[in-house]
Amino acid sequence: MARLDRVKNLTGLVELYGKNPRLQELVNLVVVCGDHGNPSKDKEEQAEFKKMFDLIEQYNLNGHVRWISAQMNRVRNAELYRYICDTKGAFVQPAFYEAFGLTVIEAMTCGLPTFATAYGGPAEIIVNGVSGYHIDPYQGDKASALLVEFFEKCQVDPSHWTKISQGGLQRIEEYTWKLYSERLMTLTGVYGFWKYVSNLERRETRRYLEMLYALKYRTMASTVPLAVEGDSASK
Template sequence: YIGSLADRSKPIIFSMARLDRVKNITGLVESYAKNSKLRELVNLVVVAGYIDVKKSSDREEIAEIEKMHDLMKQYNLNGEFRWLTAQTNRARNGELYRYIADTKGAFVQPAFYEAFGLTVVEAMTCGLPTFATCHGGPAEIIEHGVSGFHIDPYHPDKASELLLEFFQKSKEDPNHWE
């Protein structure tokens, strides 16, 4: 992994996906990085791809790895952001979702398009508030404001404001997270 979480009492925004353009993990990191109020309230943890460009042979993934490193430096994310290498252990992944739920965190699936959205279903099954793309399958799975929240990856500022609003309300009223 790379990065650290200085204040472990903060809830965690969590995402897990392949590290390619369509999954938009770098878009999530950038929208989090640009929202100083959100950064004060929560940490960000992503599980995606390789951390070291030398381990990837895929040009698109290499570009995304480089972009992740650039974002970490540009926005000085150390202390608020942790990036873990992609996991294939399904039991460990399930435990990650449950751990994030224990922190009163949330799952974000920021893809530009998602055909189905298995991670969305996994997160919801573990009781995590889920924010997922409005483009594709997750729009059918989630009823906005009831079973989760739709976000538009083409409007990242609005998505980060929705997350901020959710976590502000959850801080004021712990029952809101439920």
């Protein structure tokens, strides 16, 4: 449930699903994005539309994939989450990067076991293996294998689905209030300090930015994988 642009990687989700026959045996795939009735003027979205149709045809996914236009009605979205939850499904957020992850919060709030990108906000929201699962969008084969493992385990032991569902609900209760407020207060403090240093001389401001980069962002940037040549998910 996202925009149909490259960074959201919805076509990557369809591709990893199409490449895994066992996953197709276990579950169907519902994708919510784009607008079928209103052709996009954005070239990137046009390319993703074409790629989506091509993948569905290439892997013969008719009957396995339901592609629904993006929904603007919040009540309808909530009902869709609940329907998938009632049928013991799961939610997958495969973005190459997600700053926060509102749909992850929504899905977990509805009790859906959630698989989400390991790059960005969802990695902080989900405790891997307890309240959901982290997936690497650059490694579609491993992501699909993790989904297969989950659904096969749920077939053998239905309580496993409930365990992850309950873990997600508990995590959201903790995250959306206590942890979120703590991080908000931290950001407020950082913003206040930034307003202070922004009034200093340019040389001092530059030193502050270099310190922030060296202590925080250089380490974060080093964890982001480079695109692997030949990996279809990174093209």
